[in-house]
Each structure stands twice: as structure tokens, then as C-alpha cells.
Amino acid sequence: MQEKQFDIKKLEKIPKEKCFICKHEINNEDIIFENDKFIAFLDLYPPTKGYTILAPKKHIEDITELSEQEYIEFQKILFRISQAIKKAFNPKRICLLNSGGLLSHWHFHIIPMYKEMYNNFIDVILKKSILELSKEERRKIASEIKKELQI
DSSP states (O other): OEEEEOOGGGOOOBOGGGOTTTTTOSOGGGEEEEOSSEEEEEOSSOSSTTOEEEEESSOOSSGGGSOHHHHHHHHHHHHHHHHHHHHHHOOSEEEEEEEOSSBOSOEEEEEEEOGGGTTOHHHHHTTSEEEEOOHHHHHHHHHHHHHHOOO
């Protein structure tokens, strides 16, 4: 696992018709959790170990498109995944970022913040550097989170 520089400007806005979440174009080995409504998976460009995305399966662009019951279920899953990441990797804290910017599909970033980067939250969010992970390293990270996940 090595860090490499990353230029976030390389990322382009993804229109709804090309949404990889809606099309379920997610590597199965990266999936942390999935049910009929929601999916959680490792970020493709993780700045930290265990960086995970949680999203509804149906394409929504705003939180108000969820029913109250769906929102409560989403938050419970978000909490449980955060707990599992904390148990698996012992970060100093877990940060959450609600998003829907480049990818119009509403989702949350679950961001483990480790001691060495604790004061660099903005650098982490801007993905100034990302972890270069092999398929095996990604599989192991996903497996460790799933092992701790209690849903």
C-alpha cells in the first residue's frame, strides 16, 4: 500500500445516465454491505485505509427523496459501518461527508482519519494523495470491515 499524488481535477461530473451506482458497476470484492435498498463499497480512489461509500441503490439526488423510514435505515447502516471500520483499523476518528457533487447520486463518504493525518482533513477530502492498493489489498480491507460489521 503506497501513497501517490492525485489530481482531483481529473474527475469529471458523472451524469445520471452514466451513474456507476445505478448501473451496479462496482467490483463485487469491494462491496462491504448490500441489501435491497442500499449498497456500501470501498472508494475507488481512497485517501485513507477503509474509506467507504454508502448510497441508496435507487438514483436520488437529494436526501428529501428518501422516505423518513429509509433515511433512518440508511443512518443505522452508516453507523454500523463506521463502527466496523473503527474496530477493524482503529482510526483516531471517523468523519462523514454527505455528497452528490461530481456524482449526482446522493451518497455518504465514510472517512477513517488516522493519527498522522488528523489535522489535514481538507487534504484528505480533496484527495491530494490516494492509496495505491492492489486487488488483494482491497479484498483484505473489505474482508476486515465485513468481519466487524454487525447489521
